[in-house]
Amino acid sequence: MKVGILGAAGRMGRTLIEAVHAQDGLTLAAAVDAPGSSLVGADAGEMAGIGRCGVTVVDDIGAVTAAVDVFIDFTLPEATMHHLQACRERGTPLVIGTTGLTDEQKAALQAASADIAVVFAANYSVGVTLCLKLLDTAARVLGDEVDIEIIEAHHRHKIDAPSGTALAMGEVVADALGRDLKTCAVYGREGRTGARERQTIGFETIRAGDIVGEHTVMFAADGERVEITHKATSRMNFARGAVRAAGWVAGRGPGVYDMMDVLALRD
Numbered sequence: 001m002k003v004g005i006l007g008a009a010g011r012m013g014r015t016l017i018e019a020v021h022a023q024d025g026l027t028l029a030a031a032v033d034a035p036g037s038s039l040v041g042a043d044a045g046e047m048a049g050i051g052r053c054g055v056t057v058v059d060d061i062g063a064v065t066a067a068v069d070v071f072i073d074f075t076l077p078e079a080t081m082h083h084l085q086a087c088r089e090r091g092t093p094l095v096i097g098t099t100g101l102t103d104e105q106k107a108a109l110q111a112a113s114a115d116i117a118v119v120f121a122a123n124y125s126v127g128v129t130l131c132l133k134l135l136d137t138a139a140r141v142l143g144d145e146v147d148i149e150i151i152e153a154h155h156r157h158k159i160d161a162p163s164g165t166a167l168a169m170g171e172v173v174a175d176a177l178g179r180d181l182k183t184c185a186v187y188g189r190e191g192r193t194g195a196r197e198r199q200t201i202g203f204e205t206i207r208a209g210d211i212v213g214e215h216t217v218m219f220a221a222d223g224e225r226v227e228i229t230h231k232a233t234s235r236m237n238f239a240r241g242a243v244r245a246a247g248w249v250a251g252r253g254p255g256v257y258d259m260m261d262v263l264a265l266r267d
C-alpha cells in the first residue's frame with residue numbers, strides 16, 4: 001500500500017516516515033509539507049534520518065494524490081481542511097492526527113466522511129486508547145462522588161491547549177456521567193474562584209521543555225483518590241498507531257472512525 005505523509009517535515013511527519021519505512025507491506029509514496037518550507041525538494045528519507053529513499057518533499061497535495069492509496073495528516077487545522085477536500089475529490093482515505101480543530105472544522109470532517117473513510121483520533125497510541133476505556137469505567141464506578149481534574153503536559157512548541165487528548169478524555173468522562181463537556185469544563189483557575197463545584201471537570205495545562213505528552217485524570221474523593229496516567233516518552237507510539245490506522249482504513253467504506261475501531265475495542 002502506498003502511503004503519503006502530510007506535514008512530512010514536522011516532528012510527527014519525520015517519525016511517520018520512519019514508521020512507514022519500518023512497516024512491511026507499506027511504501028512511502030509521497031511527502032508533503034508547507035508551501036515555502038525550506039525542506040521542499042529534500043529527500044524525505046534523508047530528512048527523517050533513515051537514508052535516501054527517492055521520495056522528494058513537495059508542497060502541494062494535488063501533485064501526489066494519484067500516487068497515493070492513503071494519506072496520513074499531522075499538520076495544522078487549516079491545512080488538514082485543505083487536505084480533506086483534496087482526498088474527498090479523489091476518493092482517498094485519510095488518517096488525521098491534527099488537534100485543535102474548531103467545531104466548524106469537525107463538521108466539515110463529518111461532511112467529507114459521507115464520501116471517504118476518515119480516521120480521526122487525538123491520540124494514536126494504544127496506551128491512550130486503553131486509558132479511554134479505563135476512564136469510562138472509572139467515571140461510571142466513582143460517579144458523582146468525586147471531583148474530576150485533567151492535567152496535561154507537553155513540549156514548549158505545542159500551539160493548542162488543552163491537548164486534543166485531554167479534551168477526548170474529558171468527553172469520555174462527561175459522557176459516562178451524563179454531563180455536557182461544553183458547559184461543565186473549567187479551563188484553568190485564577191484569583192478568587194470560589195469553592196469547587198462537583199459537576200465541573202477541570203483542565204490544567206503545562207507547556208515546558210521537550211515533554212512528549214503526559215496526561216493524568218484525577219478522581220478525587222474525601223480520603224482517597226484514583227489517578228489514571230499515561231506518559232509518552234517517544235513519538236514513535238503515535239506514529240505506529242497512525243500507520244496501523246492507515247493499513248486498517250484502506251478499502252473501508254465512507255465514515256469517521258477512531259482508534260477504538262482500529263483496535264476493535266468499541267463496545
Ligand SMILES: NC(=O)C1=CN([C@@H]2O[C@H](COP(=O)(O)OP(=O)(O)OC[C@H]3O[C@@H](n4cnc5c(N)ncnc54)[C@H](OP(=O)(O)O)[C@@H]3O)[C@@H](O)[C@H]2O)C=CC1
Binds near residue numbers: 008
Ligand atoms: N493524534 C496524535 O496521536 C498526535 C497528534 N499530534 C498533533 O499533530 C499536529 C502536528 O504536530 P507536530 O508534528 O508536533 O507539529 P510540527 O509543527 O512539528 O509539524 C507540522 C508540520 O506540518 C507542516 N504544515 C503546515 N502547513 C502545511 C500545509 N498546508 N501542507 C503540508 N504541511 C503543512 C508544518 O510546516 P511549517 O513548520 O513550515 O509550518 C510542519 O512541518 C498537532 O496538531 C499535534 O497536536 C501530535 C502528536 C500525536
Ligand SMILES: O=C(O)C1=N[C@H](C(=O)O)C[C@H](O)C1
Binds near residue numbers: 214
Ligand atoms: O502536540 C503534540 O505533541 C501532541 N498532541 C496530541 C494532543 O494534542 O493530544 C497528542 C500527543 O499528546 C502529542
